Amino acid sequence: MSIRVYNTLTRTKEEFQTIAPGKVGIYLCGPTVYKESHIGHMVGPVIFDTIKRYLAYNRFEVTWVVNITDVDDKLIAQSQQRGIPMSQVATEMTMDYCANLMALGVDQITHMPKATEHIKEIIEFIQRLIEKDYAYESAGDVFFDVRKDSEYGKLSNRRPEEQAGMGGEAASKKRAPGDFALWKEAKPSEPAWQSPWGPGRPGWHIECSAMSHKVLGNSFDIHGGGLDLIFPHHENEVAQSECCHDVPMARYWMHNGLLRSGEAGKVGGRATAEENTADGLEHTATEKMSRSKGAGGLRGLIDRQGGERIRFFLLRTHYRSTIVFSEDRVAEAGGALEKFYLFFERYQRVTGQSFYLDPNHSSNASQRLRDHDGSYTGDSELRENVCELKSEFLRKMDDDFNTGAAMSDLFQLLTALNKFADENRLEDKQPADEPLEAFCQGVETLRELAHLLGLFVTPPVRAVGESDQEATNALVNLLINLRSEARTNKNFDTADQIRDSLGDIGIILEDRQGSTEWRTQ
RNA sequence: GGCGCCGUGGCCAAGUGGCUAAGGCAGAGGAUUGCAAAUCCUUUAUCCCCGGUUCGAAUCCGGGCGGCGCCUCCA
DSSP, rough: OOOOEEEEETEEOOOOOOOSTTTTEEEEOOOSSSSSGGGGGHHHHHHHHHHHHHHHHHOOEEEEOEEEEEEHHHHHHHHHHHTTTTTHHHHHHHHHHHHHHHHOOOOOOBBBGGGGGGHHHHOOOHHHHHHSHHHHEEEETTEGGGOTTTTTTTTTOOOGGGOOOEEEEEEEEOOOOOOEEEEOOOOTSOOOBOTTTTTEEOTTTHHHHHHHHHOOSSSSSEEEEGGOOOIIIHHHHHHHHHHHHSSSSSEEEEEOOEEEOOOOOOOTTTOHHHHHHHSSSOOOOEOOGGGTTTTHHHHHHHHHHHHHHHHHHHTSSSTTTTTOOOHHHHHHHHHHHHHHHHHHHHHHHHHHTTTOTTTTTTTTGGGOOOOOOOOOOOOOOOHHHHHHHHHHHHHHHBBTHHHHHHHHHHHHHHHHHHHHHHHHTTTSSSHHHHHHHHHHHHHHHHHHHHTTTOOSOOOOOOSSSHHHHHHHHHHHHHHHHHHHHHHTTTTTHHHHHHHHHHHHEEEEEEEEEEEEEOOOO
């Protein structure tokens, strides 16, 4: 039983072996906090949050670092444009980023170091590179000399000499066009820190090398980020770090696929299939999500769809694949979650306990360990089925964290449990003890596996406010009572009219034994 | 030009050499229900095209067509 991960460096799946036994260090490149984050920024955090949960489940002690880059040309531009200090822009956007992470259930991050709080380490790092002759000062700037690094290009598989169009505005200060800035001289109006080369600020890549070194050491296990960071960001990071420390920076380089926009121009307006297929072929122009292309509105998306839907949408596809994003797609995918929510209500009807608040398990279920001593006793068809689905789920997760494939077992588990509840009439007043226990154990497994994906940890956030809900509650119950009376009198026309009218405004009634329940949508 | 990815049922999406090609959504039929809802059961695949390797390929190789990414800021 071993975990395999795809390594960008070798372009193969490799067996996962940690540097220190039982411990894992992960560094994920976080955002440059100059604007509100968009949906694309959530892909890496969500998959690595899941990876951390899974590694912890496999008895690893995991340290997961996500950096905040809070000094950068774009941040300076923002602060000047808005007329506020750069640090204020950074603080606002960092809070926005963290709020979005929380909404998507990303709560496993161990450290979030900021670049501006590590200027000293950054300067020391650069000094070391200069001493070792891998970097040079040039008129207030410091550059990394790519020609000194014989391994430069190994991650992205490209040779600097073959690159066209490199150099940028600082080209005249460089020895070679592929050289990149470690330290940038400050212009008069720009924020600056004192350094041996005069006032300035760090270049883009150096903060990650310095901070990962500080928190995780010379070598750590996993370095992650979006595919678009392979070049130049990660290529430059490896170059800096390995020239500085003379050991491999990271064992496994993991890169998540990017999101592409699949907006058909009908977001928010329930586009019907009939409308779209009128001309037979509708080629939706899709393009990569990026802030420069106007992707945005993550907060609104979260408000409308809920974080869990978005998380589910992202984990449905393998993390290295491109995902075509649109709100319609999120909404559509999220419909599948309803089946689980309805089941959790069923679970509550059967056991009288909330799926979420079970005092015995809720708080610890996500900390369950693999191969724990399960309380699975006796044998039955359900138990066998559950065990098999669980091992299938784990087998798929072992194979490069194949969350999309693993989800199918979650759905099959759900179906098995529903079927079992049907067949054993668990919603009757007095269900037999033995089947009830088997059922609860099955639910326990469902919870255990779902929590590995970060799903169903907390109740879904509904859009309705608290007080609204109370009023709605009272009102609907009133109508239910009226309808119930009509039904008792065999006045089904009236009963149906009430139910249909409620259905028209989005309230669904469900008749159970002796009572009627309702839900929205 | 250099490096790289993708093309699986109406839609989304696993599977990368060998049982009847997962699962979800949508649709259809059935069970259940006073009628519904929920739930369960049943049901839909020339795996982009052509050639090759092989006893055997969606899966490997070559070619073609189509879509996309990076090489400039980007998760």
